[in-house]
Amino acid sequence: MAEAFKFELVSPERLLVSEDVESVVIPGAEGEMTVMADHAPVMTTIKPGVVTVNTAGGKTDRYVVFGGFADILPEGCTLLAESATHVDKLNREELTRRIQEAREDLSDASEHHERTRLEEYLGQLTTLEGAILPA
Template structure:
């Protein structure tokens, strides 16, 4: 059995990480999942949360706001809408993410005249952003 797998994390701005890892914990839209070497092929969407990467050098965490992960026997590729190393996150970054989610909710409410599906999705995104801020100790004010 393989001890490591290839991991790549890319956002629209840059490549944040690439290399061999032992496990990746993904904040999936349908629930968190842990990917290890030789995982079954899967594609999942991401929800706002903390992506944890375990390697021989230790654990690294990234804050992601969405995107998707492609998993195959060789490894995991994460294409994030926005990703920041958790250690680089600031209160201003968190406030900006929450403000963007709140603006999106307000926009969707107007455009879709409070139709349950799109409005519920935007409200969940905002709730996920706030919960993520609480998890990483940067609660939005």
């Protein structure tokens, strides 16, 4: 059994998770990363994706996050999400709305750097849509 550590998932609306866990898989900006007890200190931005939480009690939960950042220390991990919800509570309409808004922002963008960022964000949202919502 892996050693447990404190994990918190916080969105502007509420605290979604605050418990001892064995591991957390987060969608870091540079790729997915698994956090376990005694992890080296790291701060990373989070891209839209799924956070998988493996609790100390053996339960697995999944949450959809739409950006933010994670502060990882040897004794715990705090993920501050721009927006987050349990994967079972995400509805197609909400995700479709976010994708449409990203498309509109992309069509209005004039600077190359902004267009590149929005293209990447739109790609992340559509990948997320394909990964968690049935066709």
